[in-house]
Amino acid sequence: MVLSSNELKDIENKIIDLLNNEIGPIIKKRTGTTFGEYSDKTNSTDIVTEVDKSVEKKIKEFISENYPNFSFIGEETYIKGETKIGPEPTFIVDPIDGTTNFVHAFPFSCTSIGLSENGDSVLGVVYNPHIDQMFHGSKGNGSYLNGERLDVKKRPLDFTSSLVALESGYERGDTGNFLIKSKLCKAMLSENGAHVHGVRSLGSAAMNICYAAAGYLDCYWEGGPWCWDVCASKCILEEAGGILVGGNKGVWDIHLNERVYLAVRGGTTEAEQKKYVEKFWSYLEGDLVYEYSH
Numbered sequence: 001m002v003l004s005s006n007e008l009k010d011i012e013n014k015i016i017d018l019l020n021n022e023i024g025p026i027i028k029k030r031t032g033t034t035f036g037e038y039s040d041k042t043n044s045t046d047i048v049t050e051v052d053k054s055v056e057k058k059i060k061e062f063i064s065e066n067y068p069n070f071s072f073i074g075e076e077t078y079i080k081g082e083t084k085i086g087p088e089p090t091f092i093v094d095p096i097d098g099t100t101n102f103v104h105a106f107p108f109s110c111t112s113i114g115l116s117e118n119g120d121s122v123l124g125v126v127y128n129p130h131i132d133q134m135f136h137g138s139k140g141n142g143s144y145l146n147g148e149r150l151d152v153k154k155r156p157l158d159f160t161s162s163l164v165a166l167e168s169g170y171e172r173g174d175t176g177n178f179l180i181k182s183k184l185c186k187a188m189l190s191e192n193g194a195h196v197h198g199v200r201s202l203g204s205a206a207m208n209i210c211y212a213a214a215g216y217l218d219c220y221w222e223g224g225p226w227c228w229d230v231c232a233s234k235c236i237l238e239e240a241g242g243i244l245v246g247g248n249k250g251v252w253d254i255h256l257n258e259r260v261y262l263a264v265r266g267g268t269t270e271a272e273q274k275k276y277v278e279k280f281w282s283y284l285e286g287d288l289v290y291e292y293s294h
Contacts, residue, residue, distance in 0.1 A: 023059065023095075023111050023127070027102070067089070070088070070089045090115070092115070093111075097205060098203045107131050111127050112232040114230075116231055121234040126206045133145060143240040150239075155268070159279065163197055163198050170224070206232060207233075212242055212264065213239075223290060227257045230261060237266075243264050247261050
């Protein structure tokens with residue numbers, strides 16, 4: 001089964017309506033209401049997990065009703081060692097991306113609904129209801145923000161003028177992945193390194209990639225996200241002329257569950273993007289290592 005651009009656009013529009021009318025209002029209403037009782041997302045009794053699960057359930061019910069022959073992967077129903085991305089059309093969903101933001105009422109949590117086919121992203125809708133930003137796109141149909149096509153201003157990719165998104169993640173020990181991330185951040189900012197214009201952290205992989213798609217960010221690098229964090233935004237980025245490659249050195253062709261990613265905006269040439277990626281990789285001291293589930 002290969003979905004046509006018209007079929008993808010129809011699905012895209014239906015997902016936009018779902019997020020606008022049913023999911024967005026829930027996220028917006030519940031954000032920040034649990035700050036006093038929040039301890040850790042791993043605590044299965046906390047209300048953040050309750051909202052995660054209820055939102056995912058609502059999305060899954062919509063998909064089951066409208067696309068019964070499609071597969072479904074959600075963050076809250078993922079089963080370690082069992083859940084795999086197959087070749088069939090598969091919705092890949094993160095009910096709340098940016099959980100820490102959600103808890104603190106920092107207005108950068110969103111719902112991310114992607115669709116993969118033959119193992120790659122072909123459609124994505126990412127909605128941040130707090131600031132009413134709906135990023136959406138599908139293969140062959142372009143990418144949009146609130147219905148207006150993303151048109152990244154053509155400009156050179158240069159580190160000294162780059163705004164780069166980095167995330168610390170949950171690992172905070174002074175070894176392994178956290179050490180590599182810390183050194184990379186220093187290398188990006190240092191006048192003896194990349195000396196980028198600035199570093200930002202939105203706290204949401206989906207939003208970071210969408211902001212690269214729009215050209216607000218020049219690039220975004222992180223280790224730790226899963227397929228539900230990047231599936232939707234990958235399509236949006238690519239339809240806007242950007243690229244998503246591996247965050248570790250030399251990894252050009254990635255699986256949706258690569259776990260380590262580097263997103264680079266459009267508005268430039270493929271050759272310049274390639275040169276920029278290779279230069280970025282040169283500042284890395286070692287590879288980030290995560291559990292994979294390809």
